[in-house]
Amino acid sequence: MQPRRVAVLGGGPGGLYAARLLKLANPACEVRVHEQGGADTTFGFGVGLAAGTQRRLAAADPDTLRELVATGLRHDSTMQVGGRVARVRNDRLIGIARTDLLAVLQRHAEKAGVELGFGVRRSAAELDADVVIAADGVSSATRASGGFGGRIETGRGLYLWCGTDFPLDDAVFAPVETEHGVFVTHAYPYSGGRSTFLVETDERTWRRAGFDATTAATGPEDSDQTSLRYLEQVFAGQLRGRPLIGNRTRWLRFRTVRCDRWSQGNTVLLGDAAHTAHFSVGSGTKLAMEDAIALVDALREAPDAGTAFDRYEAARRPWVERLQELARRSQLWWESFPSRLGLPVERLMVAYMSRAGNVPLDRFARTSPDVVGAALRQYGDDGPGTDDLVDRIIGTPLVHGARSFPDRTAVPALPRLHADLHDPWSPEGDALVARARGTDGVLITGPDDRPALLTRLDLAERVRCETGVLTAVQGTAGLRDDLAAGLISGRTDLVALTEESA
Ligand SMILES: Cc1cc2nc3c(=O)[nH]c(=O)nc-3n(C[C@H](O)[C@H](O)[C@H](O)COP(=O)(O)OP(=O)(O)OC[C@H]3O[C@@H](n4cnc5c(N)ncnc54)[C@H](O)[C@@H]3O)c2cc1C
Incomplete structure (x- = not known):
């Protein structure tokens, strides 16, 4: 027309x-x-x-x-936990x-x-x-x-958008534990000698730090200066002692x-x-x-x-x-980030890259072999018995408490937890986690399709982190790549491979 x-x-x-x-x-x-x-x-x-x-x-x-x-x-990306850094190159x-x-x-x-x-x-x-x-x-x-x-x-977590008056060397993902809870930044440099500095936290941490009150007291045209000054201390390492700049900056829910x-x-x-x-x-x-x-x-x-x-x-x-x-x-994934702080930084980077299911593990291994290599060693892999990355991950033995398993498919008899849900952090997810508590492990089952499997892996991670019990996730052999990504990322301990239903 x-x-x-x-x-x-x-x-x-x-x-x-x-x-x-x-x-x-x-x-x-x-x-x-x-x-x-x-x-x-x-x-x-x-x-x-x-x-x-x-x-x-x-x-x-x-x-x-x-x-x-x-x-x-242009910039690369880094995950920084404590003093350790994992780096991923971004070409463009x-x-x-x-x-x-x-x-x-x-x-x-x-x-x-x-x-x-x-x-x-x-x-x-x-x-x-x-x-x-x-x-x-x-x-x-x-x-x-x-x-x-x-x-x-509206999202559960809270985020605050601010900036720095200097360009960071690379994009930075960095969690920091405080007396109130965990704050995590996603920050990246941009032109003009500045960086975006975005900080996320959960509602409990936000309230404990008193930011519910500072948010209410911040006018629509103002920035929450109390939060900015607090976060300057929290992220002093990343900020090299420089201030955070606000621009109508306040805590929001996405x-x-x-x-x-x-x-x-x-x-x-x-x-x-x-x-x-x-x-x-x-x-x-x-x-x-x-x-x-x-x-x-x-x-x-x-x-x-x-x-x-x-x-x-x-x-x-x-x-x-x-x-x-x-x-x-x-x-x-970001809203539940604090539960993963026990992971070494390279495994955390692999977990980050595979969080949404759109970056195949083998592709990531080709572009960042050093990160995936370190993550494999931290996971327990003791060298390439095979060239196939998925076989290596699935074939790695596991010691869990007093039990040991020759590979990750050696699933013992476990009570089943049937999961067919959209959000592992929903009340439905809470009920499933409660059922897992106190058992000596669970096998999480559910529909065959890929979105359901990815959600099941997230639920398994929640069960592992919150209860410490052994988790196994059932999935079809056609989704072995996702299951392997789930294993190395700490989402599940074991996987039960099944044939695709007709
Ligand atoms: C102020 C602001 C800051 C942002 N900062 C960042 C950032 O730092 N990093 C990042 O990754 N993303 C940022 N985003 C988000 C990202 O920029 C948006 O996803 C993206 O800009 C979407 O583009 P858009 O053109 O659809 O809408 P917007 O960029 O939101 O543009 C909408 C425009 O419409 C104008 N407008 C609205 N109503 C009316 C009206 N009734 N009459 C006339 N004009 C009207 C607004 O003033 C605005 O300029 C920001 C968004 C905004 C609004």
């Missing part, structure tokens, strides 16, 4: 990128972005752009991508300041002929256009106005947004307005910009807006839902 006028609500990465691509595809179309903030008054610190996203942006708009990459800062992952990202996107949008309007809050309903793209962010008033079947799920429909009439949702995925998979900016590519493709090819919106949603929804599911697993 050839819309004559398109209005974009929201000048974040999704809105700005959609506006530019649309104008490039259809120069005769009048495209206007309406942003409530000023051109340079955004807040937030750095965002990450991974290799896959860069490939997609390069195909859609090489000029913009080139400038983004030139502006950003860059961190870029949100301010720089928006400045580049604004410049390129204007260059393409998009009109940018700042400083006025608008509603989708008042915008006079053939197509309204509502890219108005996670708190989208367009979505809240109804008709999209929007739902918000909100996962889902919508039954992404469009209504002439209005279509894009980016955070339509969907969010936990920050630990670094995907908000990526999803918003990839949505923009798909929406503009659909508008170019479809005969009318309704058909274009349907095609856009059909193309994007499977990607978004897959990523939301990965992000859900990752979020649960």
Whole structure:
């Protein structure tokens, strides 16, 4: 279709990128972005752009991508526990300041002929256009106005977003135990000599440290200075004694947004307005910009807006839902992070990489052989009896209390715990953990499919950590890779291999 006028609500990465691509595809179309903030008054610190996203942006708009990459800062990732560090190389992952990202996107949008309007809050309903793209962010008033079947799920954990005034050498994942409980940072450097410094904790720790009170006392435009000063002490090692910088920084719970429909009439949702995925998979900016590519493709090819919106949603929804599911697993992993502090740092890195089930263990072993090699030794492997990594892991003997097992498939007779659940940390999960307590081990069984197995492995880890009893997880031989990743990551002690049911 050839819309004559398109209005974009929201000048974040999704809105700005959609506006530019649309104008490039259809120069005769009048495209206007309406942003409530000023051109340079955004807040937030750095965002990450991974290799896959860069490939997609390069195909859609090489000029913009080139400038983004030139502006950003490449970095590796490290897990730091106590004095020990495990390092993973990231070939193309860059961190870029949100301010720089928006400045580049604004410049390129204007260059393409998009009109940018700042400083006025608008509603989708008042915008006079053939197509309204509502890219108005996670708190989208367009979505809240109804008709999209929007739902918000709030995470259990708390996080706080702040920054440093110096660039870290690499991305850092570092848990620190305090008298109140565990705080863990995900931090990464970005351009402009700064780093994003994100801290997570659980509700109990947050309350014990008195942060429920400091959160309530922090005004919407202010930063929670008490928390920042406290966290400077907690992470003094990572911060090299430097301060933490706030920017409307306060403790929040992550909100996962889902919508039954992404469009209504002439209005279509894009980016955070339509969907969010936990920050630990670094995907908000990526999803918003990839949505923009798909929406503009659909508008170019479809005969009318309704058909274009349907095609856009059909193309994007499977990607978004897959990523939301990965992000859900990752979020649960981070929210339960303190229970894994007993793992040596390399095994913790393997557990981190395999937390959502999207990084195959053998691929990780090829890219980070030193980390996986150290993790194997810590796990009990005493050298390559076979070249096959999965065979090595499954074939490693185990000593558990007074019992020893020649390999990880030597499952003794154990009471069965049937698990068919979505969230191992739910009340249903609590009940299963309670049933395991006091036994001399459990065999956790359940449906054959892969998502069910991954959840079972998470439940087994919870049982191991909270009760100390021997755990065995049942899974089909076709999912041996996931079972091996579960073993080396400390999710289960043993695995019971079964044939696939017909
Ligand atoms: C302020 C902020 C800081 C962030 N910081 C980081 C970070 O440091 N690291 C990271 O990885 N991710 C960060 N994120 C998350 C990530 O940037 C988002 O997932 C991503 O920006 C989504 O892009 P978007 O275009 O869909 O929405 P957003 O980037 O949220 O953009 C939405 C825009 O719409 C504008 N808007 C909303 N309602 C109206 C209205 N009624 N009228 C006019 N304008 C309106 C908002 O002012 C905003 O500029 C941040 C998000 C925000 C909003």
